[in-house]
Amino acid sequence: MLNLIIAEAALELVPHEISGHASARNEAKRRGIKSSETLLDRSIHHHAMLKLLDGAKRGRPDLVHLTLLSITSTPLYLEGGVKVYIHTGDNTVLDLEKRTRPPKSYARFRDLVQKLLVERPESGLISVHESTLPALLDRIRPDLAVGLSTQGKTSSLEALAVELSKASNPAVLIGGFPKGHFTPETVAKLDELVRIHRESLDAHVVAARLIYELEREG
Amino acid sequence: MLNLIIAEAALELVPHEISGHASARNEAKRRGIKSSETLLDRSIHHHAMLKLLDGAKRGRPDLVHLTLLSITSTPLYLEGGVKVYIHTGDNTVLDLEKRTRPPKSYARFRDLVQKLLVERPESGLISVHESTLPALLDRIRPDLAVGLSTQGKTSSLEALAVELSKASNPAVLIGGFPKGHFTPETVAKLDELVRIHRESLDAHVVAARLIYELEREG
Numbered sequence: 470m471l472n473l474i475i476a477e478a479a480l481e482l483v484p485h486e487i488s489g490h491a492s493a494r495n496e497a498k499r500r501g502i503k504s505s506e507t508l509l510d511r512s513i514h515h516h517a518m519l520k521l522l523d524g525a526k527r528g529r530p531d532l533v534h535l536t537l538l539s540i541t542s543t544p545l546y547l548e549g550g551v552k553v554y555i556h557t558g559d560n561t562v563l564d565l566e567k568r569t570r571p572p573k574s575y576a577r578f579r580d581l582v583q584k585l586l587v588e589r590p591e592s593g594l595i596s597v598h599e600s601t602l603p604a605l606l607d608r609i610r611p612d613l614a615v616g617l618s619t620q621g622k623t624s625s626l627e628a629l630a631v632e633l634s635k636a637s638n639p640a641v642l643i644g645g646f647p648k649g650h651f652t653p654e655t656v657a658k659l660d661e662l663v664r665i666h667r668e669s670l671d672a673h674v675v676a677a678r679l680i681y682e683l684e685r686e687g
Numbered sequence: 688m689l690n691l692i693i694a695e696a697a698l699e700l701v702p703h704e705i706s707g708h709a710s711a712r713n714e715a716k717r718r719g720i721k722s723s724e725t726l727l728d729r730s731i732h733h734h735a736m737l738k739l740l741d742g743a744k745r746g747r748p749d750l751v752h753l754t755l756l757s758i759t760s761t762p763l764y765l766e767g768g769v770k771v772y773i774h775t776g777d778n779t780v781l782d783l784e785k786r787t788r789p790p791k792s793y794a795r796f797r798d799l800v801q802k803l804l805v806e807r808p809e810s811g812l813i814s815v816h817e818s819t820l821p822a823l824l825d826r827i828r829p830d831l832a833v834g835l836s837t838q839g840k841t842s843s844l845e846a847l848a849v850e851l852s853k854a855s856n857p858a859v860l861i862g863g864f865p866k867g868h869f870t871p872e873t874v875a876k877l878d879e880l881v882r883i884h885r886e887s888l889d890a891h892v893v894a895a896r897l898i899y900e901l902e903r904e905g
Contacts, residue, residue: 531792535756538753539895542891544886544888547886574730574793577730666762673757673760674761681899
């Protein structure tokens with residue numbers, strides 16, 4: 470079984486620094502909730518985000534949703550062959566029970582994730598806890614931990630799938646952010662950093678191809 | 688170059704029969720537009736849709752968005768190797784100029800498509816015209832037209848990619864609806880109906896895998 474980690478994902482509630490900004494207040498008012506309980510979203514909070522540290526890597530819940538759907542709609546996932554974790558840039562982990570199907574509608578996904586990040590349930594189909602990436606890997610204890618990154622050594626996805634299928638508890642990290650790279654702390658915990666294409670690919674494209682190769686291999 | 692048709696897609700404006708329904712009126716009011724100028728969406732109009740003919744095949748703009756993104760984020764598409772058409776269940780065709788990138792945010796995609804379906808521009812990055820599927824194929828004039836369907840004969844995607852790469856102007860149809868099958872009129876225009884998996888797969892999964900196989904083949 471593959472442990473698939475959407476790592477350092479651009480998924481978080483609106484942070485304190487900008488929760489009073491007009492864009493955050495208006496969106497929250499329109500939806501009848503507190504701005505600190507809505508998701509940070511570049512398509513809504515772009516201007517306010519300019520003052521956030523590391524802003525370019527944050528506020529893309531749409532990418533996380535897309536990536537999740539590209540995984541959870543596959544035969545391998547539906548058969549229980551993939552366990553998904555979403556690790557966010559602010560070190561929260563959403564741990565999905567195997568075979569859990571997230572909502573296909575973005576609005577429903579957004580509402581669900583907001584509720585999860587506010588309520589932080591410790592059990593259920595999706596549980597939530599605080600954890601760094603190294604701590605998450607210490608918990609999973611993979612015998613092979615591979616990160617996919619344009620900073621890695623070049624390999625084909627086929628070759629990677631062969632290697633993963635030989636491991637007993639492999640973990641693959643896909644960056645859940647629009648731009649940038651894994652932090653050095655994350656890279657330090659990996660056995661391999663692999664580049665599967667000459668250009669940078671969107672996380673959902675990478676996830677879809679990885680799972681397809683694993684199905685072919687299996 | 689591949690002509691990729693998202694066929695009989697569950698994408699349309701709210702039809703006259705239900706535009707006065709509370710769910711349609713409330714959604715339109717909330718967004719400050721006419722209900723007849725919003726997209727039919729099962730996650731909003733579920734109850735009203737129960738009285739629509741062929742309702743199970745309609746009202747899933749989210750699936751069309753997902754499928755489009757799974758195509759337009761790929762290297763093959765970005766290099767101009769794929770031309771995309773969205774043919775809707777009510778016989779409207781959205782014709783995307785090669786390399787056109789649709790919005791990744793669902794809300795922005797929805798707003799764009801609503802505007803396109805209302806204004807029906809005859810030129811631009813995305814042009815809109817009325818056309819049946821057979822008429823669209825007559826215009827494209829493919830030397831090989833393949834539909835992907837669980838009603839087709841079993842083949843691997845690899846074998847299909849080999850066949851497509853030998854054609855000079857191939858067209859592939861992927862169903863843009865959540866359930867059901869192509870109409871007999873559509874099937875009658877195809878050279879082949881191919882089944883690539885034992886289970887029914889979501890359109891976005893099929894599109895992602897098809898393009899990946901074509902890249903490998905190319």
